[in-house]
Amino acid sequence: MKQVTFTLSATDGMARRGRIDTPRGEINTPAFMPVGTAGTVKAMYPEQVRDTGADILLGNTYHLMLRPGAERVASLGGLHTFMNWERPILTDSGGFQVMSLAKLRKLTERGVTFKSHIDGSAYELTPERSIEIQTLLDSDIIMQLDECIALPAERKEMERAMELSIRWADRSKTAFNNQQNRMLFGIVQGGDDAELRSRSAAGLQSIGFDGYSIGGLAVGEPQEVMFRVLSDITPELPADKPRYLMGVGKPDDILGGIERGVDMFDCVHPTRAGRHGHAYTRFGVINLKNARHRDDHRPLDEASPNPNCRRWSRAYLHHLVKTEEILGAMVLSQINLAYYQELTARARAAIEAGRMTDFAAETRAAWAAGDL
Numbered sequence: 001m002k003q004v005t006f007t008l009s010a011t012d013g014m015a016r017r018g019r020i021d022t023p024r025g026e027i028n029t030p031a032f033m034p035v036g037t038a039g040t041v042k043a044m045y046p047e048q049v050r051d052t053g054a055d056i057l058l059g060n061t062y063h064l065m066l067r068p069g070a071e072r073v074a075s076l077g078g079l080h081t082f083m084n085w086e087r088p089i090l091t092d093s094g095g096f097q098v099m100s101l102a103k104l105r106k107l108t109e110r111g112v113t114f115k116s117h118i119d120g121s122a123y124e125l126t127p128e129r130s131i132e133i134q135t136l137l138d139s140d141i142i143m144q145l146d147e148c149i150a151l152p153a154e155r156k157e158m159e160r161a162m163e164l165s166i167r168w169a170d171r172s173k174t175a176f177n178n179q180q181n182r183m184l185f186g187i188v189q190g191g192d193d194a195e196l197r198s199r200s201a202a203g204l205q206s207i208g209f210d211g212y213s214i215g216g217l218a219v220g221e222p223q224e225v226m227f228r229v230l231s232d233i234t235p236e237l238p239a240d241k242p243r244y245l246m247g248v249g250k251p252d253d254i255l256g257g258i259e260r261g262v263d264m265f266d267c268v269h270p271t272r273a274g275r276h277g278h279a280y281t282r283f284g285v286i287n288l289k290n291a292r293h294r295d296d297h298r299p300l301d302e303a304s305p306n307p308n309c310r311r312w313s314r315a316y317l318h319h320l321v322k323t324e325e326i327l328g329a330m331v332l333s334q335i336n337l338a339y340y341q342e343l344t345a346r347a348r349a350a351i352e353a354g355r356m357t358d359f360a361a362e363t364r365a366a367w368a369a370g371d372l
């Protein structure tokens with residue numbers, strides 16, 4: 001009996017409010033998943049990540065298979081025990097990071113071989129090995145191995161990668177061996193071509209997955225291309241399964257994704273932007289490196305529910321960023337993750353109340369007004 005299940009509780013237009021129930025706790029959707037790349041959400045204690053409102057975080061198979069190694073994490077009790085995060089974890093399959101980080105990559109029908117970007121040691125990642133690694137990590141939601149190509153691309157290249165990804169989806173499903181305590185997601189590919197996307201969605205559904213990721217986006221295409229692909233493809237995915245838009249995004253990407261039927265998001269942006277001095281607020285993003293904050297005694301946002309937005313002056317945050325103090329990365333990572341969770345929590349409430357259109361308009365108006 002499947003121990004990880006999705007329940008859809010409300011819809012408003014294409015937007016959906018749902019919940020994934022797992023043995024390690026529930027995931028309220030639409031959900032933003034902080035990225036814990038190498039077993040840590042950078043500059044955050046796991047308790048702090050939870051306190052921002054996160055139900056689930058993401059681990060990267062590529063980084064963890066290189067260091068400390070999947071078998072080592074398993075021998076230490078699995079990723080949850082290793083990093084002291086006992087709530088759900090989603091892992092990706094590693095293919096995207098191999099193509100973006102690894103050296104000397106060779107992709108064949110069997111899988112991909114590569115050299116570690118850390119010490120040059122040789123690895124092979126196949127659909128079967130990726131499932132094995134994610135199972136060793138004891139991840140709650142795991143991904144098929146796929147091939148994600150950058151956009152723009154030739155149609156025949158998008159078709160080749162999409163068809164390979166379907167064959168790898170089938171091998172991933174076989175290797176998954178119908179495990180009941182975790183979900184396996186297929187990943188829809190097909191670039192920005194509607195016909196290829198439809199064929200990918202149909203091909204994955206004929207294999208059958210617990211959820212469907214929308215891959216091949218946030219790879220350099222304009223936002224309107226991403227939104228068009230989403231509007232076309234979400235209606236072709238099963239309504240009773242979660243949809244996960246990989247690698248997205250900035251707050252306006254997430255709002256647009258929710259409006260187009262996406263349930264789950266992940267992105268390094270809030271934590272990476274925090275480490276680079278950018279603070280996300282309901283007014284939009286504030287670059288605290290900017291000298292104009294040097295004498296600004298005002299807090300970031302005195303109406304924010306987040307104490308970290310009220311307890312320090314913008315001048316102090318500017319000082320931390322300019323001096324590259326560690327506290328700057330800590331505080332801004334927390335502020336940004338808390339803002340992303342506040343945005344998705346308010347979206348969930350808006351969908352339940354049937355006021356998603358108003359919520360989206362109010363949110364965009366506040367960003368545009370920008371009391372930066």
Ligand SMILES: CNc1nc2cc3nc[nH]c(=O)c3cc2[nH]1
Nearest residue numbers: 096148215216217218219246247
């Ligand atoms: C930051 N943008 C981005 N992160 C991604 C991760 C992915 N993983 C597997 N497959 C993908 O297609 C894929 C696309 C992605 N875009």
